[in-house]
Amino acid sequence: MTQHNGRKRRSEPKPFPRWLRWTLSLGVIAGAAVLIITLLPSGALDQDLTRVGQGQPTGVITYETAHPTAIGVMERVNRLDAGSADVEFLVANLGTPEGERFAQHHDLPGPGILALFDGEGKLHARIFAPESEAEILDAVATLPANEQR
Numbered sequence: 368m369t370q371h372n373g374r375k376r377r378s379e380p381k382p383f384p385r386w387l388r389w390t391l392s393l394g395v396i397a398g399a400a401v402l403i404i405t406l407l408p409s410g411a412l413d414q415d416l417t418r419v420g421q422g423q424p425t426g427v428i429t430y431e432t433a434h435p436t437a438i439g440v441m442e443r444v445n446r447l448d449a450g451s452a453d454v455e456f457l458v459a460n461l462g463t464p465e466g467e468r469f470a471q472h473h474d475l476p477g478p479g480i481l482a483l484f485d486g487e488g489k490l491h492a493r494i495f496a497p498e499s500e501a502e503i504l505d506a507v508a509t510l511p512a513n514e515q516r
Contacts, residue, residue: 416457419484419488421488424484425455426456427482429461429466432460436478436496440479475493481493481497491510494506
């Protein structure tokens with residue numbers, strides 16, 4: 368402690384060494400990058416919503432960036448085997464004007480909803496946050512184009 372104007376003062380704490388500050392800064396930046404990458408949707412589902420009603424049954428997921436329910440639905444759809452569902456899956460990104468219009472037109476009020484359409488574009492089912500791949504496959508099996516198979 369040092370004396371200043373008759374009062375005792377605490378000495379200033381020593382600053383962190385420069386190498387430690389750089390290491391901590393890089394660690395925080397790397398951690399943030401990993402977090403951002405893990406929140407990005409996995410898989411490459413198409414966002415071309417004009418494909419609904421073009422002859423193939425379609426499942427459309429309402430998606431919003433970093434929304435945990437929507438990310439979970441996307442992961443479940445991505446885990447489905449390519450041959451296990453005779454449905455083309457698309458994404459209605461609610462952060463785009465096209466996705467928002469599509470969701471409003473089909474009364475899909477938020478992220479994480481899977482809407483199932485027949486080949487003619489008629490909405491057959493809305494599944495709010497499907498819990499498993501089996502739940503998705505069961506709903507897909509009820510589509511008219513898939514009932515005869």
